[in-house]
Amino acid sequence: MNHAIYHSWRGIIEAIQGSLGRLVLTAGEIGELRAFAQDHGLADAPLYELYEWARARRSEGPEAEREFRWLAELICRFLTNVHHVSSHTVLADYSPESFRVARVLAGAWSAGAVGLVVWAAAAGGDILTRLLVGLIGVWAVIIGVGLLRRWRWALRQALGALAALEVLTWYVLVSGCAQSGFWVLGLYVPLFTGIYLYRRRHWFTPP
Helix, strand or coil: CHHHHHCCCCHHHHHHHHHCCCCCCCHHHHHHHHHHHHHCCCCCCCCCHHHHHHHHHHHCHHHHHHHHHHHHHHHHHHHHHHCCCCHHHHHHHHCCCCCCHHHHHHHHHHHHHHHHHHHHHHHHCCCHHHHHHHHHHHHHHHHHHHCCCCHHHHHHHHHHHHHHHHHHHHHHHHHCCCCHHHHHHHHHHHHHHHHHHHCCHCCCCCC
């Protein structure tokens, strides 16, 4: 952690600007930050005021110093996740625990999986192939529900399935089995979906 964050608010801004990526931040820690602000009558105050309030108290003793350092680190990680939001942002403005994008991805995943199950049930052809596709569809539906519920095992299963799909897509393209834009698009969808879910892994239940 950049030690400048303990010196001034400007130090926090410089640490955020110099950050190469999002720092780890959990839903529980956001709850702790909100609770801390509320306990000290600063629930609706900008984060800048909360920081300055704690900084002014740090000379009161070791406990106040530890409290200030904890708060400074948490505010820095919080604002790094928010990125280019104004320093006047209040705690209520940022709610990553809402999990909106991941819910959309999980819903689309589940809908596609249900489509596989329906196709396997309605299509003609080899019964073993239809059975295999149907089982894969059921498995994918279960993963989709698990993602919606933020179960960590579902995250692991989803990342594994996306990795397998990425490898399969590369094989299809390299072997020349298909040249359509659909398969080219297939290179990016599993990759970026997997990256997004992995970066949100802290929002899933602990193992």
